[in-house]
Amino acid sequence: MNFVLKGTIFVASFVVAAAGIKSYVDHSVRVVCRRFELELRNLQSDKKTFSEIYRTHSSWGTPEHLSGLGSAKRYTMPCIEYVQKFIDTNKLQTIYDFGCGSYEWMQHVSVPKNVQYYGVDVVESVIQENKRKYEKDNIHFVCIDSTDDFLKCSGDLLIVKDVFECWNIERMQYFFQHVLPNFKYAIMVDYCDPKGRNNSPNSPTGPVSSKDVEAAPFNLKCKESRLYEINFNEKGRKWKTSKKIALWENPNCVRPQSNVTDSNNGSNKSEKNG
Numbered sequence: 248m249n250f251v252l253k254g255t256i257f258v259a260s261f262v263v264a265a266a267g268i269k270s271y272v273d274h275s276v277r278v279v280c281r282r283f284e285l286e287l288r289n290l291q292s293d294k295k296t297f298s299e300i301y302r303t304h305s306s307w308g309t310p311e312h313l314s315g316l317g318s319a320k321r322y323t324m325p326c327i328e329y330v331q332k333f334i335d336t337n338k339l340q341t342i343y344d345f346g347c348g349s350y351e352w353m354q355h356v357s358v359p360k361n362v363q364y365y366g367v368d369v370v371e372s373v374i375q376e377n378k379r380k381y382e383k384d385n386i387h388f389v390c391i392d393s394t395d396d397f398l399k400c401s402g403d404l405l406i407v408k409d410v411f412e413c414w415n416i417e418r419m420q421y422f423f424q425h426v427l428p429n430f431k432y433a434i435m436v437d438y439c440d441p442k443g444r445n446n447s448p449n450s451p452t453g454p455v456s457s458k459d460v461e462a463a464p465f466n467l468k469c470k471e472s473r474l475y476e477i478n479f480n481e482k483g484r485k486w487k488t489s490k491k492i493a494l495w496e497n498p499n500c501v502r503p504q505s506n507v508t509d510s511n512n513g514s515n516k517s518e519k520n521g
């Protein structure tokens with residue numbers, strides 16, 4: 248009897264242990280595959296990643312709002328008003344809109360004729376469409392191959408809206424180190440969790456994840472920042488989210504202004520940082 252009981256306990260323990268090991272192995276395989284998939288996405292150039300998102304309307308785009316629903320005029324008024332006021336009250340010669348997408352919200356900002364606006368993006372089809380629809384004497388669109396093509400660029404105001412929220416932390420750090428110092432002012436706008444759950448170290452490049460440029464690990468010292476709430480109401484579905492507008496001023500910016508080159512015209516090409 249004792250022998251049978253011991254045998255049963257042994258078999259039961261073996262079955263439980265085997266099930267535990269199997270579930271642990273399954274979980275580990277899933278974690279490794281997911282990590283591998285994310286790493287692959289992070290290694291892929293921004294040109295490939297974002298062209299694919301525009302082509303398939305995956306991640307954040309829709310056929311009506313190619314750059315994302317958050318770029319529609321009805322959800323961007325605080326941003327339009329903020330940028331308009333900044334342009335109207337500061338002496339600017341050049342504005343660069345990095346990651347301009349389909350120029351959906353920025354077309355509602357009035358840029359004075361004596362100010363040059365450059366919308367810059369890695370997605371060729373979007374830039375071509377913007378050129379066709381919106382290009383004017385002082386409104387230009389430029390396609391670049393990667394952030395590295397933008398390193399030689401400098402100017403008065405840099406606008407970066409809803410780009411960091413689609414980037415991983417490493418890309419953002421590279422941008423803050425190498426691009427930001429070339430501009431006098433930067434207005435940066437991204438989804439931001441007011442409760443502070445931002446800047447996840449695992450955020451991949453492509454899908455949206457909330458970012459706060461003033462929080463660790465970036466800790467940018469901004470001149471001012473403000474949160475605004477967006478109340479989405481689409482096809483009977485309602486939800487809300489918050490965005491942060493951060494204004495950064497560079498007191499050391501003395502660099503002369505220089506232009507970005509269209510990737511079609513043969514600029515330096517590099518895949519280093521997307």
Ligand SMILES: C[S@@+](CC[C@H](N)C(=O)[O-])C[C@H]1O[C@@H](n2cnc3c(N)ncnc32)[C@H](O)[C@@H]1O
Nearest residue numbers: 293297314318346347348368369394408409410
């Ligand atoms: C969510 S969309 C936002 C577009 C626009 N700023 C807006 O608010 O409507 C992000 C944009 O960033 C662009 N982008 C991502 N990485 C880039 C890079 N390295 N250089 C230039 N543009 C980039 C994408 O192609 C995409 O158009």
